[in-house]
Amino acid sequence: MSTAIRAVLVLIGLxxxxxxxxxxxxxxxxEQLSIVVWxxxxxxxxxxVLAPIALGVAWLIRRSxxxxxxxxxxxxxxxxxxxxxxxxxxxxxxxxxxxxxxPTVADRNYWIGLTVAIAVVWVLIFAxxxxxxxxxxxxxxxxxxxxxx
Numbered sequence: 438m439s440t441a442i443r444a445v446l447v448l449i450g451l452x453x454x455x456x457x458x459x460x461x462x463x464x465x466x467x468e469q470l471s472i473v474v475w476x477x478x479x480x481x482x483x484x485x486v487l488a489p490i491a492l493g494v495a496w497l498i499r500r501s502x503x504x505x506x507x508x509x510x511x512x513x514x515x516x517x518x519x520x521x522x523x524x525x526x527x528x529x530x531x532x533x534x535x536x537x538x539x540p541t542v543a544d545r546n547y548w549i550g551l552t553v554a555i556a557v558v559w560v561l562i563f564a565x566x567x568x569x570x571x572x573x574x575x576x577x578x579x580x581x582x583x584x585x586x
Contacts, residue, residue: 491518507568516558526550 461469507543527547 445586487518491515509563513559516562517555520551520554520558 461472464472494514495511498514499507501508524547528551
Protein backbone atom coordinates (compact mmCIF):
# COMPACT_ATOMS: atom_id res chain seq x y z
CA MET A 438 0.00 0.00 0.00
CA SER A 439 1.43 3.36 -0.99
CA THR A 440 2.12 6.20 1.40
CA ALA A 441 -0.50 8.38 -0.30
CA ILE A 442 -3.22 5.78 0.24
CA ARG A 443 -2.22 5.41 3.88
CA ALA A 444 -2.32 9.17 4.35
CA VAL A 445 -5.81 9.36 2.83
CA LEU A 446 -7.02 6.52 5.08
CA VAL A 447 -5.56 8.22 8.16
CA LEU A 448 -7.28 11.49 7.22
CA ILE A 449 -10.60 9.69 6.72
CA GLY A 450 -10.18 8.03 10.12
CA LEU A 451 -9.34 11.30 11.85
CA UNK A 452 -12.30 13.04 10.21
CA UNK A 453 -14.58 10.23 11.38
CA UNK A 454 -13.29 10.53 14.95
CA UNK A 455 -13.75 14.31 14.95
CA UNK A 456 -17.28 13.92 13.58
CA UNK A 457 -18.15 11.30 16.22
CA UNK A 458 -16.80 13.46 19.05
CA UNK A 459 -18.73 16.48 17.73
CA UNK A 460 -21.93 14.42 17.80
CA UNK A 461 -21.16 13.29 21.34
CA UNK A 462 -21.00 16.90 22.58
CA UNK A 463 -24.75 17.20 21.90
CA UNK A 464 -25.54 14.67 24.64
CA UNK A 465 -25.95 15.56 28.31
CA UNK A 466 -22.88 15.08 30.51
CA UNK A 467 -24.29 11.94 32.16
CA GLU A 468 -24.69 10.25 28.77
CA GLN A 469 -21.21 11.34 27.70
CA LEU A 470 -19.75 9.72 30.82
CA SER A 471 -21.83 6.61 30.16
CA ILE A 472 -20.39 6.38 26.63
CA VAL A 473 -16.82 6.79 27.90
CA VAL A 474 -17.36 4.13 30.59
CA TRP A 475 -18.93 1.77 28.03
CA UNK A 476 -15.98 2.22 25.66
CA UNK A 477 -13.43 1.76 28.47
CA UNK A 478 -15.14 -1.40 29.72
CA UNK A 479 -15.33 -2.76 26.18
CA UNK A 480 -11.61 -2.21 25.78
CA UNK A 481 -10.89 -3.83 29.14
CA UNK A 482 -13.15 -6.80 28.32
CA UNK A 483 -11.34 -7.26 25.02
CA UNK A 484 -7.91 -7.20 26.62
CA UNK A 485 -8.84 -9.30 29.65
CA VAL A 486 -11.20 -11.84 28.09
CA LEU A 487 -11.41 -11.92 24.29
CA ALA A 488 -7.72 -11.55 23.40
CA PRO A 489 -6.56 -14.37 25.73
CA ILE A 490 -9.32 -16.65 24.41
CA ALA A 491 -8.33 -15.88 20.81
CA LEU A 492 -4.67 -16.55 21.59
CA GLY A 493 -5.56 -19.83 23.32
CA VAL A 494 -7.68 -21.00 20.39
CA ALA A 495 -4.95 -20.02 17.92
CA TRP A 496 -2.39 -21.92 19.99
CA LEU A 497 -4.64 -25.00 20.07
CA ILE A 498 -5.20 -24.86 16.31
CA ARG A 499 -1.48 -24.60 15.63
CA ARG A 500 -0.80 -27.53 17.95
CA SER A 501 -3.58 -29.81 16.72
CA UNK A 502 -3.90 -29.20 12.96
CA UNK A 503 -1.56 -29.42 9.98
CA UNK A 504 0.03 -26.17 8.78
CA UNK A 505 -2.06 -26.08 5.60
CA UNK A 506 -5.26 -25.76 7.66
CA UNK A 507 -4.13 -22.81 9.79
CA UNK A 508 -5.09 -19.99 7.42
CA UNK A 509 -8.66 -21.08 6.59
CA UNK A 510 -9.38 -22.09 10.19
CA UNK A 511 -8.03 -18.86 11.70
CA UNK A 512 -9.83 -16.75 9.08
CA UNK A 513 -13.11 -18.55 9.67
CA UNK A 514 -12.81 -18.28 13.44
CA UNK A 515 -11.95 -14.57 13.29
CA UNK A 516 -15.02 -13.88 11.15
CA UNK A 517 -17.17 -16.02 13.44
CA UNK A 518 -15.93 -13.97 16.38
CA UNK A 519 -16.99 -10.73 14.66
CA UNK A 520 -20.45 -12.14 13.90
CA UNK A 521 -20.89 -13.30 17.49
CA UNK A 522 -19.90 -9.90 18.86
CA UNK A 523 -22.30 -8.15 16.49
CA UNK A 524 -25.12 -10.48 17.58
CA UNK A 525 -24.63 -9.96 21.33
CA UNK A 526 -27.00 -6.95 21.63
CA UNK A 527 -29.95 -8.85 20.15
CA UNK A 528 -29.20 -12.40 21.31
CA UNK A 529 -28.07 -11.79 24.90
CA UNK A 530 -31.25 -10.05 26.15
CA UNK A 531 -33.32 -13.00 24.95
CA UNK A 532 -31.01 -15.43 26.76
CA UNK A 533 -31.53 -13.66 30.07
CA UNK A 534 -35.27 -13.34 29.46
CA UNK A 535 -35.62 -9.62 28.86
CA UNK A 536 -37.35 -9.07 25.54
CA UNK A 537 -37.60 -5.53 24.17
CA UNK A 538 -40.65 -3.49 25.26
CA UNK A 539 -41.56 -3.01 21.61
CA PRO A 540 -41.81 -6.46 19.97
CA THR A 541 -41.29 -5.01 16.48
CA VAL A 542 -37.76 -3.93 17.38
CA ALA A 543 -36.36 -7.46 17.41
CA ASP A 544 -38.97 -9.38 15.45
CA ARG A 545 -36.75 -12.08 13.96
CA ASN A 546 -35.23 -15.32 15.14
CA TYR A 547 -31.67 -14.06 15.46
CA TRP A 548 -30.31 -17.47 16.40
CA ILE A 549 -31.23 -18.85 12.98
CA GLY A 550 -29.81 -15.78 11.24
CA LEU A 551 -26.58 -16.00 13.23
CA THR A 552 -26.22 -19.72 12.52
CA VAL A 553 -26.82 -19.24 8.79
CA ALA A 554 -24.38 -16.30 8.65
CA ILE A 555 -21.66 -18.32 10.39
CA ALA A 556 -22.25 -21.30 8.07
CA VAL A 557 -22.07 -19.04 5.00
CA VAL A 558 -18.81 -17.50 6.24
CA TRP A 559 -17.19 -20.90 6.77
CA VAL A 560 -18.36 -22.26 3.39
CA LEU A 561 -17.21 -19.14 1.51
CA ILE A 562 -13.82 -19.00 3.21
CA PHE A 563 -13.09 -22.65 2.52
CA ALA A 564 -14.36 -22.24 -1.07
CA UNK A 565 -12.01 -19.30 -1.60
CA UNK A 566 -9.06 -21.24 -0.23
CA UNK A 567 -10.00 -24.27 -2.31
CA UNK A 568 -10.23 -22.20 -5.49
CA UNK A 569 -7.00 -20.28 -5.02
CA UNK A 570 -3.58 -21.10 -6.43
CA UNK A 571 -2.73 -22.17 -2.91
CA UNK A 572 -5.24 -25.02 -3.31
CA UNK A 573 -2.78 -27.51 -4.76
CA UNK A 574 -1.25 -27.94 -1.31
CA UNK A 575 -4.57 -28.41 0.50
CA UNK A 576 -5.81 -31.86 1.48
CA UNK A 577 -9.23 -31.45 -0.14
CA UNK A 578 -7.92 -30.36 -3.58
CA UNK A 579 -6.34 -33.72 -4.49
CA UNK A 580 -3.46 -31.88 -6.13
CA UNK A 581 -5.65 -30.17 -8.75
CA UNK A 582 -5.03 -26.54 -9.55
CA UNK A 583 -7.83 -24.28 -10.70
CA UNK A 584 -7.07 -22.84 -14.13
CA UNK A 585 -8.00 -19.20 -14.67
CA UNK A 586 -10.05 -18.62 -17.85
